[in-house]
Each structure stands twice: as structure tokens, then as C-alpha cells.
Amino acid sequence: MPDTVKFVLVVxxxxxxxxxxxxxxxxxxxxQTEIVKPLPSEKLRAK
Known part of the structure; x- marks a missing residue:
């Protein structure tokens, strides 16, 4: 019986x-916080 009581207490x-x-x-x-991350100029240029 003590094992059952111990199990019930742990659960x-x-x-x-x-x-x-x-x-x-x-x-x-x-x-919530706002995250601002600048983009490098290489990412903005169109190829």
C-alpha cells in the first residue's frame, strides 16, 4: 500500500x-518587442 500512496503523490x-x-x-x-534589422545594400540591388 505505501508504494501506491507514493505513486499517487508523485503523479x-x-x-x-x-x-x-x-x-x-x-x-x-x-x-512583445519590435525587432529592426537593417538589410545590406547587396540584398536591395536588383540583378
């Missing part, structure tokens, strides 16, 4: 960690 902890991570990601999304 419960893993489920809680996954649920907590999903909740945190849904409530605190990363901030």
Missing part, C-alpha cells in the same frame, strides 16, 4: 507542476 505533484506552469504561461504572457 499528483507532476500534474500540479504541469497545471501550474500552464496557468502561469496563460496569465503572464511574454512582452
Amino acid at each position: 499528483g505533484f507532476l500534474v500540479g507542476a504541469v497545471y501550474g506552469s500552464a496557468w502561469a504561461l496563460s496569465h503572464f504572457p511574454p512582452e
Whole structure:
């Protein structure tokens, strides 16, 4: 019986960690930033 209790506790902890991570990601999304990258003049020239 103790092995079953230990298994249930470990599975419960893993489920809680996954649920907590999903909740945190849904409530605190990363901030969006604008990325500006200049193009070299060789890429702009038509051949």
C-alpha cells in the first residue's frame, strides 16, 4: 500500500507542476518587442 500512496503523490505533484506552469504561461504572457534589422545594400540591388 505505501508504494501506491507514493505513486499517487508523485503523479499528483507532476500534474500540479504541469497545471501550474500552464496557468502561469496563460496569465503572464511574454512582452512583445519590435525587432529592426537593417538589410545590406547587396540584398536591395536588383540583378
